[in-house]
Amino acid sequence: MQEKLDQLHAEALEAVRSAESKEAIEELRVKYLGRKGEVTTFSKQIKDVPKEQRREFGQAVNELKQIVTFEIDARLNVLKKGRFDAIEETERIDVTLPGLNPPRGHLHPLTQIQSELEDIFTSMGFAILDGPELETDENNFEKLNIPGDHPARDMQDTFWTKDGNLLRTHTSPIQIRGMAKMKPPMRVVGPGRVFRYENIDASHEHTFYQMEGLMIDRNISVAHLIHFMRTLLGEIFQSEVKVRLRPGYFPFVEPGFELDFNCRICGGKGCSTCKHTGWVELIPCGLVHPNVLRMSGIDPDKWSGFAFGLGLSRLVMMRYTIDDIRHMLSGDLRFVEQF
Numbered sequence: 181m182q183e184k185l186d187q188l189h190a191e192a193l194e195a196v197r198s199a200e201s202k203e204a205i206e207e208l209r210v211k212y213l214g215r216k217g218e219v220t221t222f223s224k225q226i227k228d229v230p231k232e233q234r235r236e237f238g239q240a241v242n243e244l245k246q247i248v249t250f251e252i253d254a255r256l257n258v259l260k261k262g263r264f265d266a267i268e269e270t271e272r273i274d275v276t277l278p279g280l281n282p283p284r285g286h287l288h289p290l291t292q293i294q295s296e297l298e299d300i301f302t303s304m305g306f307a308i309l310d311g312p313e314l315e316t317d318e319n320n321f322e323k324l325n326i327p328g329d330h331p332a333r334d335m336q337d338t339f340w341t342k343d344g345n346l347l348r349t350h351t352s353p354i355q356i357r358g359m360a361k362m363k364p365p366m367r368v369v370g371p372g373r374v375f376r377y378e379n380i381d382a383s384h385e386h387t388f389y390q391m392e393g394l395m396i397d398r399n400i401s402v403a404h405l406i407h408f409m410r411t412l413l414g415e416i417f418q419s420e421v422k423v424r425l426r427p428g429y430f431p432f433v434e435p436g437f438e439l440d441f442n443c444r445i446c447g448g449k450g451c452s453t454c455k456h457t458g459w460v461e462l463i464p465c466g467l468v469h470p471n472v473l474r475m476s477g478i479d480p481d482k483w484s485g486f487a488f489g490l491g492l493s494r495l496v497m498m499r500y501t502i503d504d505i506r507h508m509l510s511g512d513l514r515f516v517e518q519f
């Protein structure tokens with residue numbers, strides 16, 4: 181019996197010490213110490229050993245059980261540590277390595293130019309105003325001297341809600357909101373998105389951006405207007421630009437002008453962007469009509485002012501020589517990533 185026990189002892193130690201995985205160790209645990217394991221089988225035989233040898237045999241079996249248990253746990257620890265060592269080697273984190281550089285987005289060219297314009301105007305003492313995209317008929321038309329039966333409404337057809345409001349067709353209602361809030365003298369600009377029922381082409385979108393400007397003070401004249409338009413374009417293009425001023429009709433200004441920009445896509449030769457005229461309508465403007473001042477409670481005998489409605493989307497096109505306005509809101513990353 182003792183001999184068999186010694187043999188088992190030697191065999192078990194050899195097997196456990198050479199086991200290479202947790203699974204192999206667990207198999208050995210079952211093989212030797214499980215319910216039908218080889219060491220357990222010896223334990224069960226203790227009672228059959230003659231009385232005088234039983235104590236000694238019992239002790240030897242218990243010792244073997246303890247040794248095998250100890251060896252199994254020890255081997256498990258060695259294997260675990262080996263795993264951690266390997267992890268330490270292969271999955272080590274070097275905190276001094278440079279980090280990953282996730283791609284960074286940037287502002288849309290429209291937003292960039294809008295911010296630049298805001299900076300230019302605030303530096304000249306203008307406040308920035310906001311207005312809602314869903315407007316009242318009164319702000320979008322009536323108080324701008326465009327009553328219900330005025331043909332000028334047809335030039336700016338748009339989307340109406342059932343309760344008589346509309347998606348604003350221009351940023352000019354911001355003028356009205358400004359005059360309701362502030363008292364002259366005042367200088368405000370109001371950038372924003374506008375909507376029109378439009379036949380779209382390379383220079384016309386149904387949804388585009390404008391920036392309104394309004395200055396009211398004593399004795400404001402066309403000279404002031406031209407000065408501010410020049411400053412604005414000089415700052416944006418940082419070079420001499422070719423513009424032309426021609427008479428233009430808007431019911432809310434008198435006199436009214438169209439400031440056109442020499443088309444930078446074709447250099448003035450004529451292309452689809454400028455409808456083959458060589459010029460792009462960019463900043464309609466004029467002196468605020470006395471009716472408009474009166475309707476907003478401002479006395480036109482004391483105060484006068486100029487207003488303009490800059491086509492922000494078109495300005496972006498001219499600045500970056502973008503040949504088709506429809507790229508701007510296409511959501512195509514290949515386009516926006518160029519700026």
Ligand code: FA5
Binds near residue numbers: 430490492
């Ligand atoms: C107006 O919207 C007037 N409210 C501007 C104004 C303000 C005049 C204050 C006088 C005083 P107009 O419809 O021309 O005017 O549009 C102004 C500018 O917006 C145009 O010169 C052009 O640059 C731009 N624009 C007009 N329609 C479109 C369109 N469909 N797509 C892109 N840009 C447009």
